[in-house]
Structure formats: structure tokens, C-alpha cells
Amino acid sequence: MAAEPTVYEVFRREKPGAPMTHAGSVGAPSPDLALIYAREIFGRRGESDALWIAPRSAFQLLDDQDILRPVLDRSHRTVEGYRMRDKREQLLSQLETKR
Amino acid sequence: MALETPPATQERDHTRAALAELLLALADDEFVTGYANSEWTGIAPILEEDIAFSSLAQDELGHARLFYELLAELRGGAVSPDEIAYDRPPEGFRNAQLAERPRGDWAYSVSRQFLYDTADYVRLECLLGSRYTPLAQAAASVIREERYHLLHAHTWLARLAAGDTARERQHAAFTALWPDALGLFEPLPGEAALVESGIQPAPSAALCQRWLEQIEPMLRQLGLPWPFAQRAAGWEPLLAPHYGGRAGRHSREFAQLYDTITSVRRLEPGAQW
Numbered sequence: 001m002a003a004e005p006t007v008y009e010v011f012r013r014e015k016p017g018a019p020m021t022h023a024g025s026v027g028a029p030s031p032d033l034a035l036i037y038a039r040e041i042f043g044r045r046g047e048s049d050a051l052w053i054a055p056r057s058a059f060q061l062l063d064d065q066d067i068l069r070p071v072l073d074r075s076h077r078t079v080e081g082y083r084m085r086d087k088r089e090q091l092l093s094q095l096e097t098k099r
Numbered sequence: 100m101a102l103e104t105p106p107a108t109q110e111r112d113h114t115r116a117a118l119a120e121l122l123l124a125l126a127d128d129e130f131v132t133g134y135a136n137s138e139w140t141g142i143a144p145i146l147e148e149d150i151a152f153s154s155l156a157q158d159e160l161g162h163a164r165l166f167y168e169l170l171a172e173l174r175g176g177a178v179s180p181d182e183i184a185y186d187r188p189p190e191g192f193r194n195a196q197l198a199e200r201p202r203g204d205w206a207y208s209v210s211r212q213f214l215y216d217t218a219d220y221v222r223l224e225c226l227l228g229s230r231y232t233p234l235a236q237a238a239a240s241v242i243r244e245e246r247y248h249l250l251h252a253h254t255w256l257a258r259l260a261a262g263d264t265a266r267e268r269q270h271a272a273f274t275a276l277w278p279d280a281l282g283l284f285e286p287l288p289g290e291a292a293l294v295e296s297g298i299q300p301a302p303s304a305a306l307c308q309r310w311l312e313q314i315e316p317m318l319r320q321l322g323l324p325w326p327f328a329q330r331a332a333g334w335e336p337l338l339a340p341h342y343g344g345r346a347g348r349h350s351r352e353f354a355q356l357y358d359t360i361t362s363v364r365r366l367e368p369g370a371q372w
Binding site for chain 1: 150258
């Protein structure tokens with residue numbers, strides 16, 4: 001038996017079709033118990049339709065800002081048009097609800 | 100002029116009384132088990148388990164409430180579920196003695212949870228077919244929550260069996276638990292009427308056999324104590340079951356537990372809380 005419980009990251013889905021979002025983490029001495037504890041903390045009140053549970057150590061971390069946010073301006077590569085489309089749709093739906 | 104009660108009415112009253120006893124046995128098992136397990140709140144081995152085991156305990160109390168409500172309805176609403184739960188003398192309780200033992204060590208408590216919840220599941224499965232519709236409906240709701248209890252029970256059963264000290268303690272727990280666990284299937288005084296009327300579709304002895312058949316493979320695979328001999332009629336216990344709970348006879352330990360459970364309520368009988 002491990003002396004220290006392993007940390008497991010838990011992701012939850014609110015309803016079918018919704019994206020998995022990070023819910024939090026649980027400590028557990030085995031994967032079976034991690035499942036039970038995840039259910040207990042993130043799924044006992046009917047708030048989740050599915051859970052993903054994985055040991056934290058299974059995740060690779062990438063947080064190097066030089067890699068994630070290059071210094072040079074490359075805005076010509078981004079698809080700004082999509083942002084405008086989303087903004088337009090949001091405004092239209094707001095108008096719709098006001099009516 | 101003295102009128103004799105017609106036999107049909109007598110029979111109906113007898114069945115009704117037996118049904119009340121059954122509801123009480125179901126409710127009291129859940130109530131006392133729920134209380135006993137709640138004693139782990141705040142002291143379980145790790146925080147997550149503390150939450151999990153407390154939540155199981157709370158589920159059992161919820162199930163108890165459901166069965167007390169059915170009983171209150173059966174009695175025409177003259178008593179409330181709370182009055183049934185808390186305002187009885189100790190001999191009014193119909194729980195099996197298994198539920199009332201002190202929590203012991205962790206191995207004892209989770210092994211008890213295993214034996215209790217696997218047995219409870221068999222009982223509820225049977226009651227899904229009860230001809231008393233409110234009971235069949237209650238069993239259908241309760242059994243869905245019990246599936247999670249089984250997951251917890253099986254996980255800990257395997258986990259303790261894989262340890263060293265844990266395994267020794269688990270063995271000791273099962274040895275101590277068997278006579279009490281068999282007491283869960285002590286027939287109620289009015290069982291014949293319950294089976295006859297279809298309120299309880301199968302007799303307790305048959306349910307006990309079903310339960311033993313279900314748990315036998317895993318317990319024997321893990322090398323846990325299995326004090327039964329195989330006979331043509333099924334598994335025959337090699338030890339005497341602890342009966343008495345279904346008739347209101349309880350262990351000395353129950354007196355203290357009863358005292359704790361009713362202590363707040365007794366401070367001011369009849370008070371509005």
C-alpha cells in the first residue's frame with residue numbers, strides 16, 4: 001500500500017454532448033477508490049453525466065510561455081474572421097432575446 | 100350482542116400487522132446501520148473516504164426514512180416517521196443485531212458494509228416484485244442507490260484482502276460477523292402471511308440462499324472464512340445464526356447505541372424542533 005495517496009485529476013461532463021471540463025482533484029490510494037471518491041465529490045448530487053479520472057502523473061505539462069506565446073507578431077496567421085462571426089452571432093441572439 | 104370477527108377480516112388484520120413488522124425491519128436495519136456507519140465521520144482513514152463512508156451512511160438514513168414513511172401511511176398518518184424512529188423503547192426495534200454492533204476497526208466496518216449491503220440488495224431485488232405497490236416502488240428507488248454501495252463494498256473487500264495486516268483484520272472481522280450477518284435473514288413472526296399474500300415474494304430462507312450463492316465465489320476466491328457446508332438444499336451454516344433482532348431482542352451493546360440515538364429527542368419529548 002502506498003504511504004501517500006496518489007492525486008487524480010477529475011473531469012466532468014454536465015450533460016451528453018457538453019464538453020468535459022476540469023472539476024478538481026481527489027487523493028486516493030488506488031484507481032478503484034479514486035473512481036468512488038470522484039463520484040462522491042463531483043457526482044453525488046446528479047450534477048455530472050460522466051466523469052473522467054486519471055492520475056495527475058499521466059498528464060504532461062506544457063507552460064513554457066516562449067513556446068505557447070511566441071514573441072513575434074504573427075497575427076496574419078490567426079483567423080480573425082471567426083471571432084467576428086462569433087461576435088455577430090452573439091449580438092443577434094441578444095437582440096432575439098430582447099424581442 | 101357480541102359479534103365474532105369474520106375470518107376474512109382477521110386474516111387481513113394479521114397480514115397488515117405482518118406488513119408493518121416487515122417495514123419496521125427494513126427501516127430499522129437501515130436506520131441503525133446508517134447511525135453506526137456515521138460514527139466514522141471525521142475519523143475515517145483519509146478525507147475522501149471520510150466523505151464517501153459518511154455519504155453511504157446518509158443514504159441508509161434516507162432509505163430508513165422512506166420505509167418509516169410507508170409505515171406511517173399504513174397506520175393512517177396517526178404517527179409521524181420521526182415518532183416511529185425515535186419514540187420507541189429498545190425492544191420496539193426490529194433491526195438485525197448485525198447493525199447494532201460497535202463500529203470496531205476499519206476492517207470490521209467495511210466488512211460489515213459488504214455483508215449488509217450484499218444481503219440488502221438481494222432482499223430489495225425480491226421486493227421489486229412485491230404485491231404491495233408502495234413497497235415495490237420504494238424498493239425500486241432504493242436499489243438504484245445500492246448499486247453504488249456495492250461498488251464501494253467490493254472495492255474495499257478486494258483492497259483489504261490484498262494487504263498484510265489488513266488481511267488479518269479482515270479475517271477476524273468476517274469470523275466475528277458471520278453469525279450476526281445470518282441474522283439478517285431471520286424470518287419475521289408473520290412471514291407466512293407475507294409470502295402467502297405476495298407482499299414478500301420469497302421466504303427469508305430462500306433469500307439467504309440466494310445471497311450466499313452470490314457472494315460465495317468472491318469470498319472463497321479471496322480465502323475468507325466460509326463457515327458453510329454444501330448440501331442438496333444449499334449452503335448449511337456450520338454456526339448458529341444470531342437471531343432475535345426481528346423479534347425485538349437485542350444485544351447489550353444496543354442499549355448504549357439506543358441511548359445515543361434517542362438522547363437529543365428525549366431531552367424534551369414532544370418539542371417542536
